[in-house]
Amino acid sequence: MRFTDLIEEKKAGKALTKEEISWWIKSYVKGKIPDYQVSALLMAIVFRGMNEEETLNLTLEMMHSGDILDLSSINGVTVDKHSTGGVGDKTSLVLGPLAASCGVKMAKMSGRGLGFTGGTIDKLESIPGFSTVMPRDHFLRQVNRIGFAIVGQSGNLVPADKKLYALRDVTGTVNSIPLIASSIMSKKLAAGSQVILLDVKYGSGAFMKTKEDARRLAGTMIRIGEGAGRRMTAMITDMQTPLGCAIGNRLEVMEAVQTLAGGGPADLKELCMAGGRLLLTRSGLAADAEEADRKLEQALSSGAALEKLAQMVHAQGGDESCIYHPEKLLQAPHRTALVSPAGGWVVREDALTLGEAAMRLGAGRAKKDDRIDPDAGIVLQVKPGQQIEEGQPLAYVYHRDLLTEEWTRHVMSAFEIGSEKPETVPLIEEVLE
Numbered sequence: 001m002r003f004t005d006l007i008e009e010k011k012a013g014k015a016l017t018k019e020e021i022s023w024w025i026k027s028y029v030k031g032k033i034p035d036y037q038v039s040a041l042l043m044a045i046v047f048r049g050m051n052e053e054e055t056l057n058l059t060l061e062m063m064h065s066g067d068i069l070d071l072s073s074i075n076g077v078t079v080d081k082h083s084t085g086g087v088g089d090k091t092s093l094v095l096g097p098l099a100a101s102c103g104v105k106m107a108k109m110s111g112r113g114l115g116f117t118g119g120t121i122d123k124l125e126s127i128p129g130f131s132t133v134m135p136r137d138h139f140l141r142q143v144n145r146i147g148f149a150i151v152g153q154s155g156n157l158v159p160a161d162k163k164l165y166a167l168r169d170v171t172g173t174v175n176s177i178p179l180i181a182s183s184i185m186s187k188k189l190a191a192g193s194q195v196i197l198l199d200v201k202y203g204s205g206a207f208m209k210t211k212e213d214a215r216r217l218a219g220t221m222i223r224i225g226e227g228a229g230r231r232m233t234a235m236i237t238d239m240q241t242p243l244g245c246a247i248g249n250r251l252e253v254m255e256a257v258q259t260l261a262g263g264g265p266a267d268l269k270e271l272c273m274a275g276g277r278l279l280l281t282r283s284g285l286a287a288d289a290e291e292a293d294r295k296l297e298q299a300l301s302s303g304a305a306l307e308k309l310a311q312m313v314h315a316q317g318g319d320e321s322c323i324y325h326p327e328k329l330l331q332a333p334h335r336t337a338l339v340s341p342a343g344g345w346v347v348r349e350d351a352l353t354l355g356e357a358a359m360r361l362g363a364g365r366a367k368k369d370d371r372i373d374p375d376a377g378i379v380l381q382v383k384p385g386q387q388i389e390e391g392q393p394l395a396y397v398y399h400r401d402l403l404t405e406e407w408t409r410h411v412m413s414a415f416e417i418g419s420e421k422p423e424t425v426p427l428i429e430e431v432l433e
């Protein structure tokens with residue numbers, strides 16, 4: 001087989017065979033095909049696409065390029081959840097303990113944040129002492145004992161994706177539904193869970209800018225997962241506006257704790273309840289949505305879900321007193337209010353602009369090796385559809401260095417204040433099963 005033949009075939013719009021895909025991935029991981037040839041094939045895929053069979057074959061080949069987690073020693077139904085990423089998305093910190101306290105076993109591998117989107121590992125590591133690295137047998141034991149563990153992605157999980165993603169990142173080939181779907185699903189399948197919930201976001205603060213693309217990506221990932229024998233479900237959700245109010249690592253942990261304690265922003269609770277409902281029904285732990293809701297509400301009101309987070313933090317070396325006294329996490333030296341220049345209605349709070357502004361404060365990293373400031377961030381005080389007065393705080397900024405005029409101008413451009421009550425979009429656009 002010659003790699004140039006594969007490039008020519010795809011350039012002409014033909015489908016690659018299972019054997020061709022297998023040879024491509026195996027040889028690339030072994031370093032036998034140069035990056036410049038693989039980037040030419042990736043670009044041909046961006047323009048010509050891949051059919052369902054090719055996408056499934058690519059995913060399975062990538063999945064088998066490294067370690068595969070064996071979760072068979074875990075008693076109960078193993079579940080996983082993946083968000084395609086967004087601003088203020090602390091869902092895993094709420095949904096994980098909430099669902100685990102209702103009986104599911106969540107063995108989760110998460111990533112770090114890059115650019116304007118946050119990552120669960122950075123949020124957890126902002127809790128003093130918390131470790132996201134542990135031997136495989138400890139990880140499995142913790143899931144069996146507590147029902148819930150989150151660690152960073154193991155070194156040899158889907159090495160094909162590590163190489164391909166790094167190449168896509170610098171060759172303008174990220175933006176392709178079959179490539180994104182195979183990248184995400186190869187990691188989810190290798191992580192071993194039986195039930196997989198996808199939160200596919202659309203809007204300015206998401207990978208997918210439109211609902212239609214989010215729906216297509218979700219459909220492709222569901223078919224891949226089902227083709228590989230997993231129980232799949234997906235929510236299509238809005239990321240035009242940040243999720244909840246807090247953006248920034250410790251601030252988001254605090255908001256997750258408030259939500260588990262029965263408070264927290266309404267949108268965050270809505271999303272976690274919807275995700276919990278799907279996980280419990282798909283796992284067979286609730287007969288229907290009503291029974292799932294009863295169990296989830298009981299876990300929140302009894303304190304069981306909050307206690308589950310504290311148990312997990314303790315098991316992973318973190319200071320669990322921060323879960324019962326989250327104010328201990330608040331350590332930024334300065335808090336500054338951003339006030340509304342006019343009265344009226346909040347029409348828009350742009351997730352992308354707010355995510356970028358938080359990143360520039362130090363809450364995220366622009367480049368992979370940047371250090372993050374766990375204390376930095378923004379807490380929104382209003383949400384779209386709310387009526388406000390001139391001078392009312394729109395948000396509080398938590399920061400270490402003085403805010404520049406340019407930064408303040410940039411962050412203020414995220415807020416649009418109008419004279420009429422706007423139409424608001426539903427947080428959950430659709431659920432796909």
Ligand code: URA
Pocket residue numbers: 165174179180181183184207
């Ligand atoms: N997240 C991934 O893991 N892979 C992609 O290709 C895009 C987002």
